[in-house]
Amino acid sequence: MNASDFTAQPLPTWRRAVLKVGSSLLAGEDGLDPRHAGALARFIEHARMQQREIVLVSSGAVAAGRHRIAAGGDSLVLRQALASLGQAALVTFWQQLVDRPVAQVLLTHDDLRNRRRYLNARATLRELLRLDALPVINENDAVAVDELKLGDNDNLAAAVASLVDADLLLIATDIGGLYSAHPRDPAAQAITRVEAITPELLQAASGGAGTLGTGGMRTKLDAAAKAGAAGIATALFCGRDPDVVRALHDEVLHGTLVLAQGDRLRARKQWLRHAPSSGRLHVDAGAFAALHRQGASLLPGGVASAEGEFRRGDVVEIGVEDEPAFARGLAQYGANEVRRIARRHSNEIEAILGFRYGESVVHRDDLVLIDATSHKETST
Ligand SMILES: Nc1ncnc2c1ncn2[C@@H]1O[C@H](COP(=O)(O)OP(=O)(O)O)[C@@H](O)[C@H]1O
Numbered sequence: 235m236n237a238s239d240f241t242a243q244p245l246p247t248w249r250r251a252v253l254k255v256g257s258s259l260l261a262g263e264d265g266l267d268p269r270h271a272g273a274l275a276r277f278i279e280h281a282r283m284q285q286r287e288i289v290l291v292s293s294g295a296v297a298a299g300r301h302r303i304a305a306g307g308d309s310l311v312l313r314q315a316l317a318s319l320g321q322a323a324l325v326t327f328w329q330q331l332v333d334r335p336v337a338q339v340l341l342t343h344d345d346l347r348n349r350r351r352y353l354n355a356r357a358t359l360r361e362l363l364r365l366d367a368l369p370v371i372n373e374n375d376a377v378a379v380d381e382l383k384l385g386d387n388d389n390l391a392a393a394v395a396s397l398v399d400a401d402l403l404l405i406a407t408d409i410g411g412l413y414s415a416h417p418r419d420p421a422a423q424a425i426t427r428v429e430a431i432t433p434e435l436l437q438a439a440s441g442g443a444g445t446l447g448t449g450g451m452r453t454k455l456d457a458a459a460k461a462g463a464a465g466i467a468t469a470l471f472c473g474r475d476p477d478v479v480r481a482l483h484d485e486v487l488h489g490t491l492v493l494a495q496g497d498r499l500r501a502r503k504q505w506l507r508h509a510p511s512s513g514r515l516h517v518d519a520g521a522f523a524a525l526h527r528q529g530a531s532l533l534p535g536g537v538a539s540a541e542g543e544f545r546r547g548d549v550v551e552i553g554v555e556d557e558p559a560f561a562r563g564l565a566q567y568g569a570n571e572v573r574r575i576a577r578r579h580s581n582e583i584e585a586i587l588g589f590r591y592g593e594s595v596v597h598r599d600d601l602v603l604i605d606a607t608s609h610k611e612t613s614t
């Protein structure tokens with residue numbers, strides 16, 4: 235069983251991806267081992283040169299912690315302690331492999347279910363990408379408890395892919411991709427393309443993890459199903475094979491591609507178009523032109539006033555004075571905050587409010603233009 239079982243295929247077009255790297259690729263005899271991570275780091279740097287963005291979800295804290303302290307057993311609380319012992323080493327490990335600042339972000343499922351924390355995590359990650367830092371995400375193992383735990387970083391990576399509006403989820407593991415049965419079965423066949431995740435496939439993937447990993451192929455398929463439902467394709471590949479990783483530079487996948495269910499942007503824009511709105515932003519002609527022609531974000535300088543009592547994260551309509559709305563989007567700031575920063579420069583937000591979620595009132599990723607007369611969706 236190796237990567238040559240998987241015939242080459244093009245990667246879907248992408249501009250922002252989440253790359254998940256499993257413990258199976260990082261754990262060595264003396265703690266974390268850069269042998270396989272080096273090629274992945276070069277891929278991350280190559281993507282950056284092509285103006286692409288990568289958010290890294292990296293396992294390996296438990297493996298790093300195990301090396302630092304002699305402790306037997308495998309209880310949940312011991313794993314949590316080991317993750318705490320190893321997390322700093324994990325982030326330092328990645329920092330040594332890439333040329334720009336890395337930023338540690340620890341998340342739990344609970345964070346992503348809580349509306350305020352979800353929005354804050356999203357704003358922080360966007361800001362890190364804008365600053366050209368490499369976010370390195372891991373589960374916040376010390377506080378994750380059974381019922382709140384995402385269970386594994388494969389599912390965390392899928393949630394993060396939706397959170398940051400990624401176009402692609404890349405999962406690097408220690409095997410070439412998905413097989414029709416556990417790879418210990420000599421009859422197992424490589425599956426290069428998955429159009430729908432069926433109960434049979436889930437069954438085929440349920441034979442358990444490798445010695446170092448946690449979830450095995452099953453959690454990777456669960457993650458691919460979640461990403462797919464959000465319109466994001468998943469590519470599973472072997473991060474131990476430098477040729478496989480190198481091929482990604484040329485948009486070629488030797489592994490398994492799990493297709494998305496529908497188009498991500500369309501699904502999201504469709505939702506924005508129909509979700510109930512909680513208020514309205516009245517904008518000036520300059521903002522109208524910027525949003526319409528350049529696909530820009532709505533900055534506070536272009537906002538004349540806010541109507542309604544919307545909160546941060548609510549859907550709002552956007553219109554010029556009292557004309558019919560020409561756009562809809564998610565407000566980055568609540569109505570009272572928008573009233574205070576309206577007509578001001580983005581640089582002044584922090585001085586006025588005492589905090590800042592980002593420079594825009596509505597980010598362009600969260601904006602859909604509508605034809606004010608026919609209310610048909612137009613492109614942004
Ligand atoms: N149908 C299958 N196809 C491929 N791998 C499978 C399958 N079923 C179980 N596996 C196991 O999943 C492992 C990869 O998952 P895991 O050990 O959790 O790695 P990681 O640390 O990268 O998450 C493989 O090494 C393999 O042993």
Ligand SMILES: N[C@@H](CCC(=O)OP(=O)(O)O)C(=O)O
Nearest residue numbers: 257293294295296386387448
């Ligand atoms: N948060 C844990 C990883 C849990 C996990 O999902 O591991 P893996 O199956 O190797 O991706 C750690 O950093 O060790």
